[in-house]
Amino acid sequence: MSTVDGSQVESTRILTRTRLFPFPNLGMASLYKHLRVHQIFGANTDVGKTILTTALSRASAAKKFPVFYLKPVSTGALDDADDRHVTRFGGKASKLIHAECLFQYDEPVSPHLAARLKDEGRVEVPSDEIFIKSVAQRIRDHARKSGKAAHMYVETAGGVHSPALSGTTQIDCYRPLFLPIVLIGDSRLGGISSTISAYDSLVLRGYIVDAVIIFRDEYYRNWEYLTEYFKERGVHVSVVEPPPPRHSDPTEDAKATEAYYESVVSPDIVNGVSNIVDYLDVRHAVRVQDIESMPQRTLDTIWWPFVQHGTVKDPKDVTVIDSAYGDFFSATRLNNERDSSKSILFPELDGSASWWTQTLGHAHPSLTMAAARASGRYGHVMFPQATHIPALRLAERLVHKGPGKGWASRAFFSDNGSTGMEVALKMAMRAYTQRNGAGLDNESKKRLGVLGLKGSYHGDTIGAMDACEEGVYTCEWHDAKGYWFEPPSVGFKDGKPIITVPSSLSTTEKAHTVPAKSLSWIYDVEDRLHTPLARAYALYVSRALESIEKRGQKLGALVIEPLLMGAGGMIFVDPLFQRVLIDTVRGRRSGKSTEWSGMPVIFDEVFVGLNRIGMESTGPLLGVNPDISVNAKVLTGGLIPLCVTLASKSIFNAFLSDKKAEALLHGHSYTAHPIGCEVANETLAQIDKLEKSEEWTAAKGKWDKLQGEGERSKVWSLWDPQFVSEVSKLPKVKEVMSLGCVLAINFEDDAAGYTSSFAQNALQSLKEPSPEAGMSAAPGGAPYGVHYRTLGNVAYFMTSLNTKASVIRSIEDKIWSTIGN
Template identity: 70%
Template structure:
């Protein structure tokens, strides 16, 4: 990721267009830096055209009076005077290969690290791009996207020619949309078009410094005279009154560098003094070292500020893999430019608009997509929009309680209706709003107002223990015919619910569930009005991988084995809380096809918008919707949020779902499925991006009780006498994962590079890790190595 050194100021130079003077102005900056006695490093990542005209040679040639202080080099040079991507294509026919984006940015990052180690005192680095902001690099990716992982502060060279105002502003906005820090704009002072006058005011209003300098003399056909006049031009920039303009730019860039460092250095204590963190016991925060300062993020990695022991050669920023997918929201990596553009598109077209009895294309398309070909296909009739997973669950519970009350609550008093309960599973978590908490047992997440309403079964679970996949049933179910722990044939068999429906275990589950429900009814306790489950995996309760057969049998018993094709709910309305598990997080779009039954209501969030912005969708069947149908307003679902169906979130969700659809056919996914199919013998039933042999070996470690993985999720349940959410066992055991091995500045931006830490979260004695949906397999293998070395030590 990005590099930041206290003694080495690094700036990347972008141009608003080709032929705007990037090399001339960068040479002036380098020459002035050298004149101020700074060691100067100039880097041209990619160069095309004749060697004698190369930009890196130009910098050395006209910085010669200070050549002992200027080092200039180029990484990839092509003789063909065309766009880099075209030069690379033509060269491939000769060499057979083209450097990838990862190779290119790794090379740049390693050069920066090299410069930092070779500069014993404060120095300046200028990295000059080619052409305009969106000119392609060797792979064809535009420069603005390719170089973004480096996150280097930027100098934008403005366009002084006709049309230059537009191209300069457009270039600035392109950089801004990708998160670049644009420190200054430099350009020529063309007295005819006078673009600098307009742009000075434009950028001043945005807090950005702009400097204009006289343009160079016209090219002279006589090479000797041309070189002499060019040298005279550069000398005038340094020696004349114009020196103040370039010199002030240098001073300003140095000041910006110092401000960034000072701000990062001050953030930990300022945060301790002013922020109340969620899920954190502040009494355990001992000092600044316990605060993670995230300077930026890209792909699967954070750039985290850490004061190094040796500031002369170590980066102040260390890469950390986002091991929890940023609280389970990341789907396509941080700062994904496609999602950013989707957000900007909707923001520019709509901002936010009110939604009751209105519509707009992003919301309509999203609703239709989810109902017609998404998780609601074949059963859902309507999509209700809300803010986040917890509010989406509040909506779902309201829907279910109304539907049940209309059918079964005629004899109930208003007070009794307020006591209607939820049927669910122990370990459930549906959000932190009061209503969603009431649908769970008392626990660490609940508060003084919490009024637990319902009954929760202790569910059987699935996981690897000592290298063997097993099904563990609770003591309430355990008999001589149903042992507490029994081996499973394979992972695919466990998730082939249809095949298992006629097994003795299914019959045991059925008898147990019926017995419990009969007893509840006989005891006359509060009426149960809905079944609410987190299908397949219960997240916040401890990454509990529930035996899918139990959830299927539970639904069948509750519904009285209703035909799955029925359009009417029966028994109790069934709610699937797929906020965490849905939309491919665990390798399936929805649990319905796995369980073999559809819900009456389902809730989707988190992955829905790729981790960029909050949004939730509650899908409902027609029979649920009809419970609110009528000609009286009081009968309607009188529930909503100010930002209901906000266009930005809807547009981002549409883009996210489109990208996920492509990922399901990606080579990495196909390869992971093939590995599990070979290991398991049940192709397509269940799989994970995590390697099956790794999971099995982890489960054999003395400190591990159980390990399990589905899709992108890996959970390791550690042995701990004080097991539970309040345990610090996993947090302490995994602490070495945060440490960066090797030189932090290297990140080896090549996938799978070893020099990064892992930012992780735990659930008591359970350590869990999850990737984005597009995390490269090479990075996952590297993470597996780090986890293994840490917990097997």
């Protein structure tokens, strides 16, 4: 096919030097009622993407729709550019077609190479972030300017896995946009395989493939097979007559090309391109209708967790999450007053890391591939007295190199944190009763309780709830079994780190604060073991244990959430108190022995483990190891449920016997399911890389500066220490604390507690995105909302482990603009 030279037709071009918007990658919100957008991917190179996209553009214009054709990146001679071809062959309604290219390179090679060759490398290659923001901005511009029903086609370059400018494959680079796809099939030899492979790759990354278009080739007849293949998968296939061979004479070639487009675009042709346009319009309408109907359908059928349905009756209060990528949802809430020129969807920060599970952001391709790899190899297989590579590798990693290093002997698999904690309790109680069974009858064994901390939360299954003090999370069948200490806590107030000692530990009737030398000093547990506060803690714990013993209450395990108690209110516990508690329970200062003493110690690290708070395990910082620990949430990157309970050899031996009835008779149908184990292995591999990343190094460096010259902080956070300090100075803020990915803001409120709505009301404006014009607004005006959760008067925010500093800074600006005024 020939193209017109630059002297005849000019198409709009955007300079490759695009400015970096001061906000995170927000390309996801690109669904408009009036602007139907489809992205064109090819199953391979040279399959006719531009020919068929030109035909689609021409057919749309013939139906009187304004058409926006966008070629984000083009390589090769300007005269042969695809956007110029679309402009030239737009047909009688060509005035309705606006064609443009964002990044044009002269060399006719792959985009990633062409970008590096430009000006011999003196021009910086645009990052994926800049590239996608540029595309998203063009879509927004056209949606805003069109003002009426219009069509837009975004044509990619090469095949689905061809590199983008940065070298990232196109299929991954474009994923934040989440545009519905038209896949151009390959009609040549081998085209069946390449088309199906391209489709599978798109689906594997979550794309919606609305249609497959392929040329009719009477020799290979790929269209016959592919039509039936995709029919079984509910995907529409359109077969279009191929273009005529190129003519050596440019004038004759142009005439033949024009005649070809006129023929395939004609509305009189059954299953022609005109009908494809109609079908794409229908698919667009169905998607919009689904999104708009989902809130009411949800209210009619769903029972949410932790939601009082009596307070949620309006469909406008239901958040529809259409997709998710990285740290953001692409979401909507119904609003009848919404400007029709704006996207139905808007970016919404996943401010709670999806209930503390997200590790590497949503839809991470490595985790998706890991899940697919194990699914394809195994599906699910029985595990008792069997093994498979994903489970064995994960167990070895956790026991010998991970949080179990130096103390754990075995890994027991279950399906989530709550059940993993029940496994831990079974292990601990068996070990305790085996050692102390002579003095316990059966009824006494059933009444064994736990020692823990007030505000603890270990899950919503009955056994896990019984290991907590009665509170808002418990139910009528709850039977609290144990004793719970009120823990001292750590935080920042007025820019300085403090330790808050509760009234139960205080010489007065009220809680009081103890100033700290530095945050690093607070977490230097070994150094603090000989302080007066440590002696006060030990005396308090010893007296409480003596009182418990006198009452005849039997306790079989110490169960703690080390360092940070989550659902109880994001309480950062003074690590010295937990160390003293463990030492007192065990009757020794050292935690080096492999045999448990006093009672088994369980670390519930479901929330904090695996670097959520900046360390793989809390044991090294506390200076003691548990006898049993539980890991979940971060373990599988937020993709799939899985839990591992680690146990020492002495705990395992409590179940070791030649009698079946003395085994740990606990299990789940999906125990050690290969998909979860393989995803966990990949997650841990990615975390290993993050530990050496520049982002983590830079974040740690900021917290080191707090400690003084030459001193390194024992703890750190991805959140900026200066931001934490400044927020702690606000009058309405009682205390602020941050470790790793977690930021918690405790607001002053007389009605403090889970039932308080203070934090929810104080941060309400965070939910709303700023106007799209805010792309050039001042900090705090970022055009995204924040999906956040509160715990009464405590607001918390959580990032993924790989959230970029630029994203976190923008969140900090948004939080500050909300509560700092």
